[in-house]
Amino acid sequence: MECSVCKKPTAKRCSRCHTTYYCGTSCQKKDYPNHVRDCPSRTADILVKNVFADTIPTNEAVRYEYGFCNCIGPLEESNLLGLYIGLIKYIEISASELHSWWNSGNLSSHIKKVCEEKGYNKSEYYKWFLENEHVLQGLRKYEGKKTDKRSIIEKFSEKVIPYLSEHDQKVPFESLPESKRNVFALYATVLNGNIPGIEQIIWTEFGFCCCKYADEFLGQIEEIRLRDVYRELIIQKGCKVDEFHDAYLSGSIMDLLKKECSSDNFNWLLENKIEIKGYQKMKKSVYNLKQYALSDAVDLPRPVNVDYGFMNCSTEDERRQLKNIYRKLIKNPRFDPQDLHEACIAGKIFDYVRSILPNEALKANLFKNPYPLKDI
Structure with missing residues (x-):
């Protein structure tokens, strides 16, 4: 083959597109203004630039092909970028190596192998990756609008x-x-x-x-x-x-x-008192109260209606006010659902709410419930 600039015989070619030949860096630099328009940037090259700029990729192809689209939220994206920073800046993996790993469909296994061999296995980003390896599973070539037509579900x-x-x-x-x-x-x-x-x-x-x-x-x-x-x-x-x-x-x-x-x-x-009872097992209504109070899309559950005083509300406005009180209560750092549950079955919800929210205007009659139950 011959150099595309000086026409001298050469076997060297552009490491990115592998289609244009140059005899050396001098001719390659001369041709750069023309060639850059035709030479498609590999996503690995763009990712390397993001790494050295310490920025989360915004290029759609990079995000799709290197797992950022599989991350949930900026924290996971930051951790994935940290993994690539370790590979590229500290282990000195080149864009060509990274691209070949991706192209082989074994990006995850190559990353694990090199991190273990180079002593990078104690990095917090690598530890995160081992627990979140799914972000690099099923990676495919980005094809613009044709990419992944499956439904979200x-x-x-x-x-x-x-x-x-x-x-x-x-x-x-x-x-x-x-x-x-x-x-x-x-x-x-x-x-x-x-x-x-x-x-x-x-x-x-x-x-x-x-x-x-x-x-x-x-x-x-x-x-x-x-x-x-x-x-x-x-x-x-x-x-x-x-x-x-x-x-x-x-x-x-x-x-x-x-x-x-x-x-x-x-x-x-x-x-942290995490309770996981099981299917159709009796659960404390305080957790249904949390769900109702924190969401505007949940209907008032019957147990909550009885246990937490909503049955005492005579107007929709009173019901909204009571719901808002419970929302403030739940978001207070001193709130403990177990304490509220115990206050509920003792018939002392008002006393508990007042102890957590002393400055709120509370109507004691709204917090009444059938408890404590009489012995039969």
Whole structure:
């Protein structure tokens, strides 16, 4: 072949497009203004630029091909960028190497191998990656508008398939029993790196309702920690849907978590009073109250109506005021749902609310309930 500038014979070519030949760097630099318009930048090259600029990629192809689209929120994207920074700046992996790893479909395994070999395995970003390896699974070439035409539900649910039995993989989701649909929803949420929405049944069924909620940010931190406990069980321990479902039906999820999860994670569950009762097992209405008070999309549950005084409201305005009081109560750092539950069954809700919110204008009659129950 010949140099595209001086026409001298050469075997050297552009390392990016591999189609244009140059005899050396001098001719390559001369041709740069022309060639740059025709030479397509590999996503790995753009990612390297992002790494040295310490910026989260905004290029859609880079985000899609290198896992940023699989991250949930800026914190996960920052951790993934940190992983690439370690690879590129400190281990000195080139864009060409990174591209070849991606092109082989084995990006994750190459990253693990090189990090272990180069002693980067103690990095916090690498530890995060080992717990979140799913962000680099199923990576495909970005093809603009043609990319990934699957529905959001299909993409959200596909990660659960390996955890389903052969039978359940072949049947429509709607044909599964309600209890298994709940487990499926939990798996899909956890495997996609999410936490349940407050309106979802899995928020109350699987203990997220027990997390502290002094404000939205603290609530999310606590719920993320609980999500990560489930991630350990599902991803690291390989717990299948049927095994989890059996524990859900028998009310023994806590036993399963104790058996499979680290002592640090299980002790955190105990210390933070996380309750996971099981399917159709009696649950404290205080958690339904939390769900109702914190969301504007949840209807007033009957137990909450009776237990927490909403039946005493004579107007819709009074009901809104009472709901707002409970919302402020739940977001107060001193609030403890167990204490409110005990005040409820003792018939002393007003005293408890007043102790936490002394400056609120409270109507004692609105907090009355049928408790304590008389002995029969």
